[in-house]
Amino acid sequence: MKNIGVVESSEKNIxxxxxxxxxxxxxxxxxxxSELNRKILCRIKESETIEKIPTEFLxxxxxxxxxxxxxxxxxxxxxxxxxHAKIVGYFDEELNEFINPKVSPISGTPVFEADSSILxxxxxxxxxYDNSATIGKIINSDTKVVLDVSDIVSTHLSVxxxxxxxxxxxxxxxxxxxxxxxxxxxxxxxxxxxxxxTLADIMDKQKLNExxxxxxxxxxDGTLPRVEVFDDEDxxxxxxxxxxxxxVSIIDDGNMSSKMRYYLRKTYNNVRGKEFTKEELLDExxxxxxxxxxxxxxxxxxxxxxxxxxWRYSKNILNKKFFQNYTKLNLDELYQPxxxxxxxxxxxxxLDQQLIASxxxxxxxxxxxxxxxxxxxxxEQGLPYPVFTVxxxxxxxxxxxxxxxxxxxxxxxxxxxxxxxxGVCLVSQRPSKxxxxxxxxxxxxxxxxxxxxxxxxxVKESLESFSKELVDMLPGLSTGEALxxxxxxxxxxxxxxxxxxxxxxxxxxxxxxxxxxxxLEDEEPxxxxxxxxxxxxxxxxx
Amino acid sequence: MYIGKINRIFDYDKWLxxxxxxxxxxxxxxxxxxxxxxSAIGAIVGHIQDVPDDYLANxxxxxxxxxxxxxxxxxxxxxxxxxxxxxxxxxNYKIKAPPRLKQEVxxxxxxxxxxxxxxxxxFSFEYYSDIIDFEKIEPEIIVKILDQLEKAFRDSxxxxxxxxxxxxxxxxxx
Numbered sequence: 001m002k003n004i005g006v007v008e009s010s011e012k013n014i015x016x017x018x019x020x021x022x023x024x025x026x027x028x029x030x031x032x033x034s035e036l037n038r039k040i041l042c043r044i045k046e047s048e049t050i051e052k053i054p055t056e057f058l059x060x061x062x063x064x065x066x067x068x069x070x071x072x073x074x075x076x077x078x079x080x081x082x083x084h085a086k087i088v089g090y091f092d093e094e095l096n097e098f099i100n101p102k103v104s105p106i107s108g109t110p111v112f113e114a115d116s117s118i119l120x121x122x123x124x125x126x127x128x129y130d131n132s133a134t135i136g137k138i139i140n141s142d143t144k145v146v147l148d149v150s151d152i153v154s155t156h157l158s159v160x161x162x163x164x165x166x167x168x169x170x171x172x173x174x175x176x177x178x179x180x181x182x183x184x185x186x187x188x189x190x191x192x193x194x195x196x197x198t199l200a201d202i203m204d205k206q207k208l209n210e211x212x213x214x215x216x217x218x219x220x221d222g223t224l225p226r227v228e229v230f231d232d233e234d235x236x237x238x239x240x241x242x243x244x245x246x247x248v249s250i251i252d253d254g255n256m257s258s259k260m261r262y263y264l265r266k267t268y269n270n271v272r273g274k275e276f277t278k279e280e281l282l283d284e285x286x287x288x289x290x291x292x293x294x295x296x297x298x299x300x301x302x303x304x305x306x307x308x309x310x311w312r313y314s315k316n317i318l319n320k321k322f323f324q325n326y327t328k329l330n331l332d333e334l335y336q337p338x339x340x341x342x343x344x345x346x347x348x349x350x351l352d353q354q355l356i357a358s359x360x361x362x363x364x365x366x367x368x369x370x371x372x373x374x375x376x377x378x379x380e381q382g383l384p385y386p387v388f389t390v391x392x393x394x395x396x397x398x399x400x401x402x403x404x405x406x407x408x409x410x411x412x413x414x415x416x417x418x419x420x421x422x423g424v425c426l427v428s429q430r431p432s433k434x435x436x437x438x439x440x441x442x443x444x445x446x447x448x449x450x451x452x453x454x455x456x457x458x459v460k461e462s463l464e465s466f467s468k469e470l471v472d473m474l475p476g477l478s479t480g481e482a483l484x485x486x487x488x489x490x491x492x493x494x495x496x497x498x499x500x501x502x503x504x505x506x507x508x509x510x511x512x513x514x515x516x517x518x519x520l521e522d523e524e525p526x527x528x529x530x531x532x533x534x535x536x537x538x539x540x541x542x
Numbered sequence: 543m544y545i546g547k548i549n550r551i552f553d554y555d556k557w558l559x560x561x562x563x564x565x566x567x568x569x570x571x572x573x574x575x576x577x578x579x580x581s582a583i584g585a586i587v588g589h590i591q592d593v594p595d596d597y598l599a600n601x602x603x604x605x606x607x608x609x610x611x612x613x614x615x616x617x618x619x620x621x622x623x624x625x626x627x628x629x630x631x632x633x634n635y636k637i638k639a640p641p642r643l644k645q646e647v648x649x650x651x652x653x654x655x656x657x658x659x660x661x662x663x664x665f666s667f668e669y670y671s672d673i674i675d676f677e678k679i680e681p682e683i684i685v686k687i688l689d690q691l692e693k694a695f696r697d698s699x700x701x702x703x704x705x706x707x708x709x710x711x712x713x714x715x716x
Contacts, residue, residue: 054707055711056710056711057707067707070667070704071667072670072671072672074671
């Protein structure tokens with residue numbers, strides 16, 4: 001135990017101690033409470049110098065410290081810091097959490113650098129155990145950060161960071177951990193940019209062997225995890241699978257009249273419970289009759305409504321290639337233990353992405369709910385294990401303002417999913433554009449560098465566990481560093497995310513100049529061929 | 543130059559020197575350095591001048607009387623307030639004991655000023671932080687002391703820069 005300082009004072013859960021060490025913000029120290037006979041963990045908030053060299057001496061003209069010494073300034077105090085640390089508490093093994101001591105340390109109490117024995121209490125799970133995800137190390141420490149996978153899957157996770165801070169990389173690390181033999185998770189990734197295709201590297205036995213992690217990924221039956229990528233060609237939604245509300249939300253451009261909705265509802269009720277193709281549904285609309293048996297399409301009073309349904313339906317469903325009379329979005333194909341399914345949505349429009357998410361989440365939630373309640377009928381699909389869905393660009397699917405086809409079901413899953421083992425990971429680089437209610441349901445947070453104050457404030461206001469102290473740490477995080485807080489860990493901690501095993505699919509372009517220049521070289525004209533021929537015809541310049 | 547004698551000791555480092563009769567002694571600027579005999583060193587931090595009460599005569603004319611100042615006698619007192627700062631040939635700027643009453647006081651020459659303000663061959667003004675921390679004198683008086691130091695070290699650019707920085711710092715103190 002390294003004694004690094006002495007308590008000066010304490011007030012309102014903040015301990016103030018004096019030290020000669022330069023201690024990083026976010027790191028941990030502890031002091032011994034002799035009455036409680038406990039080690040009290042504290043997290044560094046900020047530090048300040050006790051004495052400073054006068055401003056007038058801070059010049060390149062002379063050596064500042066030497067000059068200060070010559071006029072009688074005590075340099076010993078100049079090398080000391082007053083550090084403010086927030087009391088986290090002592091670890092209670094029975095409750096498995098940190099308890100605030102509620103009493104202050106007395107002045108003069110020694111302060112020690114937190115070692116691995118106390119730092120490891122930050123984790124709810126032990127490294128390598130079932131339901132654990134080791135995603136990195138505590139900053140300035142060798143102690144690993146191990147998340148509780150059962151907490152993430154049941155109470156949801158948010159991953160928030162500015163562009164380029166490493167959030168996709170971090171999710172990649174988390175998914176690798178979830179695929180390890182200790183977990184064997186079942187997960188789907190909604191991937192609007194095609195960044196997660198490289199997760200398929202996890203099936204490369206040779207690569208795993210070379211990296212020395214083959215054993216970590218080999219299941220008891222000798223198999224490895226699987227990653228399957230579904231492109232837009234593979235993502236098909238059966239029209240028959242849509243609810244009425246989904247049907248309306250797809251074809252309604254905001255101008256659908258009540259009359260149109262009424263006729264569409266009538267049509268839907270006629271075919272409900274039956275197998276029908278998308279063409280048959282339209283035929284059903286066109287075949288609607290009034291009480292006299294006259295087709296509505298021929299009636300001057302009603303034909304415009306029928307026509308209105310027809311062209312909207314044709315535009316938004318009939319002519320869209322991913323609405324089919326069969327589905328390639330079978331749940332039991334997507335969600336399987338020891339498998340990650342990546343839905344690469346990069347060639348699909350944003351509105352259609354929302355629709356896919358809506359259909360997927362609704363079906364998943366329904367299947368899990370019925371399975372847990374033992375209500376799956378013979379002709380229905382159940383899901384006999386918990387599932388995890390990563391939603392990249394989460395603000396597209398549940399925006400703070402405006403509507404999205406996926407918003408309602410996503411919020412429902414976030415609020416009720418924990419009961420049925422449907423876990424969600426919301427990812428966004430613009431948290432301020434993410435619905436606050438949705439964000440507040442993510443009980444574990446991985447927050448990386450966030451520079452925009454609007455985003456920072458939104459996070460602070462949406463998340464109970466996110467204090468101003470944590471918000472202040474965000475701009476100082478480097479790429480690959482994350483603040484981890486919430487239910488999957490015993491106390492908030494700054495971490496260095498570990499290196500990925502699979503390739504990273506979300507990197508930017510490293511050297512655009514070379515690419516531009518290469519393109520320019522291809523277009524340069526061949527100068528030798530464009531020499532001007534000597535004019536033998538005229539003597540203009542003779 | 544002889545400038546007077548110790549007239550009163552207020553504290554171990556606060557002395558009063560009665561100025562010699564000579565006019566030039568009375569014109570010694572604030573901030574100047576003095577020595578008492580061959581040991582105690584101080585800085586002039588103030589002047590006091592007064593007329594002794596005894597020299598106010600009483601003029602009686604008719605039925606009235608009033609006090610008048612008889613200046614043709616030329617009697618007046620001049621004193622220097624001195625802050626003790628150390629002792630010659632001492633390793634640190636500490637005063638072991640105050641000077642005695644009636645000890646002679648001399649102005650310190652530039653060479654002696656330079657010698658007193660050197661430690662390990664380098665310029666030193668270590669007692670500055672004591673003066674500031676304990677608010678012994680007003681900042682503007684400290685600046686006057688620094689002016690005198692600057693004069694003594696006029697040939698050393700490096701020392702002058704340091705003194706200049708100190709003056710700026712002192713002026714900032716409220």
